[in-house]
Amino acid sequence: MPIDITMPALSPTMETGTLAKWLVKEGDKVSPGDVIAEIETDKATMEVEAIDEGVVAKIVVAAGTEDVPVGQLIAVLAEEGEAVAAPKVEKAEPKEVPAAPKAEEKPAPAPEPVKAEAPKPAAPAPTTTDSGDRLKASPLARRIAEAKGIDLGDVQGSGPGGRVVKADLDVGKPAAAAPTKAAAPTPVAAPAAFETEIPHEAIKLSNMRKTIARRLTEAKQTIPHIYLTVDIELDALLKLRGELNAALEARGVKLSVNDLLIKALATALIEVPECNVSISGDQLFKYSRADVSVAVSIPNGLITPIIVGANGKSLSAIATEMKELAGRAKEGKLQPHDYQGGTASISNMGMYGIKQFEAVINPPQGMIMAIGAGEKRPFIVNDALAIATVMSATGSFDHRAIDGADGARLMQAFKSLVENPLTLLA
Template sequence: MPIAIKMPALSPTMEEGTLAKWLVKVGDTVSSGDIMAEIETDKATMEFEAVDEGVIVSIDVAEGTEGVKVGTVIAQLAGEGEEAKPAAPARAAKAEPAPAPVPAASAPAPAPVAGAAPKGDRVVASPLAKRIAADRGVDLAGVKGSGPNGRIVKADVEAAQPGAAVAAPSAPLAAAVPAVAAAVPDFGIPYEAEKLNNVRKTIARRLTEAKQTIPHIYLTVDIRLDALLKLRGELNKALEADGIKLSVNDLLIKALAKALVRVPKCNVSFAGDELRKYSRADISVAVAAPSGLITPIVVDAASRGVAQISREMKALADKAREGKLMPHEYQGGTASLSNLGMFGIKQFDAVINPPQAMILAVGAGEQRPYVVDGALSIATVMSATGSFDHRAIDGADGAQLMQAFKDLVENPLSLVA
């Protein structure tokens, strides 16, 4: 009997994914550890390895198929001594293209079987949609389904207001993230439509939720960089033989982590009826990858040396751009750092990355008139803005963190002590 190869759960929260690419074909012999496919989750594209040895006898889900549920049979493998014939007629040839994705939500569920269409007062909805509706107090009887045959899917429930019969077009979430692409007029302007990948959908959903549900407070400080830049130059000369070249960002990661240790009231997250106070500063660092923004994590950055941070950050950034990060490398973190200084951006306000309660936005270091010891002079100055979740962090505590960060950057020897 052929072995069923099922869609794996590549992260603790993964419920479905996109089978981005098959690296094997029917008739190929695979061994344990061979890479069989590339699967796109909501954060990265990951390689799927074979566990058993045998011959591929059928491909049951075509590459490019979206919304493949965890546990779905995607291929079949004939083990040693077995006849290389699938257990059932191959379904790959009949594989239907995935339904058009709903922005910032999972792909619609497969079409229901005959007789599953709504009858009378019966409501047809996916199990996930029913669970979300129950949690949010949404009445499914009045929700219009966008799935096959009117089936209610996750996106329809997320667009509905708790206790409301139907999500009105003017509802906040529906206005921020249109339920269907057709709802956005093109005004006759020529354009090319590019289907959203899972990463971009997740970014859209999470940032919309963050701005709608988290009361942001923004605090900005100007910081002299001259001492930090001088120390960086000296360290790079000393580390040149080891092939290490520190960036300003490496030192800022260390500074933020130490600031969080000094001001532990900001190293927290809001979790409903409790406040989680972290005893370790794990810094999520924003990296622009081809598929979208992702935040690999430097774990326990406050206790790591700057050379170690530099090596680790380079390796994580490379993996992020290749879409090869493992879930534990980007899930978690206690605070985030986003640096747009390399683009000449002077100052900006970043959106908090939930469930974290703060993110630090760093602008470019530039020559500015600056008062030093009561006299006007020229200094290299950087503006940094902290975005804080006001449910978890008071303004005074956020101000203390920004002051601690400023002190560490302007007196950088403590970063290497």
Template sequence: MSIEIKMPALSPTMEEGTLAKWLVKEGDSVSSGDIMAEIETDKATMEFEAVDEGVIAKILVAEGTDNVKVGTVIAILAEEGEDPASVDAGGAAKASTLEPTDSQFKGSPAPVDPNNTGSEAKPVERTIEQAEDHGRPADAGAAASGSAAPRASGDRVKASPLARRIAAEKGLELSAVSGSGPNGRIVKADVESAKAGGQPAAAAAASAPAEPAAATAPAPRPAAIPDIPHETAKLSNMRKTIARRLTESKQQVPHIYLTVDVQLDALLKLRGELNASLESRGVKLSVNDMLVKALGVALMAVPKCNVMFTPDQLVTFKRADISVAVSTPAGLITPIVTEADTRSLSSISTTMKDLASRARDNKLKPEEFQGGTASISNMGMFGIKQFEAVINPPQGMILAVGAGEKRPYIVGGELGVATVMTATGSFDHRAIDGADGAELMKVFKELVERPLGMLA
């Protein structure tokens, strides 16, 4: 019997994705563990593995297809002994989405497949997106468009189990609801936008007595591209997510910025001595490794800054997991150095090198870039003197580090020249008061200027 391969839910918030690339073609044999496709979600690009053995009989969704909903049949696998040419894709092609529910994801940190297709997915890329509430927004526009005509009472009504349950609770007659899913299938959004008795909300509004139209703002128009030689690239789901999440951060999180100048000479001297002693072990500490350690220790010394804000509670973490900004060809990623406050500098260095290397190769696991209690972004290698970083919700702060440079500086009570860097902390003012943020910056400065304190 043939097996339907469906679009999996690769994260708790995934509702649809892009079938970026097929790595098999019709007629290919696959075995358990073979990678069949790459699927791009709002969180990452994932490798989709086969668990069952068989022959790819039909590919129903072409590579490059956007907005493929979770549960949509994307291919048919013919089992051993079955003639792939005899597989009927018609019924499979008509299969539609399975509505994921919250219960499928609660307490499940790993990606899951709610459709039980027997296939798994491996993450190979990242996004800065943190945990979000799961839920599918109602698509009133799709319902209003009437993508499927109402069915006669004797016809079979195609609807997802979740849509049927919601319809029963609302007293809806499904035969009068227009389906916006594949092949007119009724999904959750359709019944949520319909009124009791089966009449779609849009249709009910159309049959109501006419009222003066309320003034509405025109939809934003796409930016006009100047008549200048150029090239365009389609936004990836990851880039769209980065844009959305950072926009939400600046719009919804009240940022407060606190800046200090930090003398680096003592830290640079200690780094040289430690690297000389670690050379035989093949370890070479970077300045950033030591700053990650300093931030971790500072957060534990000022726990009011090692927090996360939620609508009804303030979460204070008992360890410092530092998300470190790394630039990759696909975009910015923040792999996490866990327990940065208690790790040795050599451990931070080797861990960071491994994470950064795998981040650039798109080989990080979700738990290696999702989470963290605070972030650090260092642009000193580009010669940037000072900048203000955008907080990565739901974290409460991020530290922006500029370049170290020779500057006039008060050394030992006298004006001299020292190696100085500027560090700016961005704090979520809902969770962190200015005085607490100032205390964190003070402790961080002291640890960097007297670095033996972070090793004690």
């Protein structure tokens, strides 16, 4: 009996995905656990495994197809030698509309209009031209035209074969609303496609880049950010890191500065619980565990794998887990539970020599810590001016959920933990 393979839901919020690559072809035998395809979600490229044994009888959705709905049939498995009928795949195209009746045919008389007090709705967009030819328009364009009272026959289509698409209706003129004498002229919308004479390469945005753009725009438009910066002496932390790495060398563990800063942020969040929060509607969520999301740059964008319960983990455990998560992130192998959630974030750009920056909050979290480069600076050490290794750290806080004074207390706690790093081992 044929077995349908459908587009899987790889995360709780996934509605569509891109079928990036097929790793099998029609006629190939597969067994449970074999990787058969790669699906690109808004966060990562993930592998899809076969759950049944059989032969790939039919590949329904081609590699590279975008916006494939969850649950849609993408392939069919069958037993060896079993015949499989071609699957029926529903298309989004509207059904053909019958052409206008010929001269010798007598169309049915139209019913008499019913008089009513309410104004008449805009006439539906015509589906044929004056010559009887069927108008070419996307289903969405037809719905918009009907809602706005736009005559599709007056719109020049920019789609394939002159097909009218949504962008063409931005400059269409509604037929039902003639402007009054005092009305201002209708502004012409910007062209749908950006045009430039500068030599360039147009690269289509990946699902991940689209999601980054949407979420960062949402964060900056809806979250009132407040920024607090402190300068922190690093010499004691660097010295402790060197001693710990020497002791951990036999175990194959190497601590990075970022590993210690993750631990320091998690500990500070527990010490100042007013900052370990997120806001949703009229509710404030206060967390008793610090799950720290760590920004990792990958070829297609940025992703934030999570060190769950970082406040209760040893430095060696954080280092080992972070190395494994970063490796899988760059290979696109993270699972949704690896990057969804978190109570706060940390973003370190010190390795690029960035002295100080302000990071954008990752909603629905309430804060993110931005780490700059450690550099030699004049600094007051033990009440005397000296040259020390100093870094600037900037916390971005959601002012709807976190007051400035509480944010300042978190920055103070973070600074104290970094400058007295033995407390991270307690």
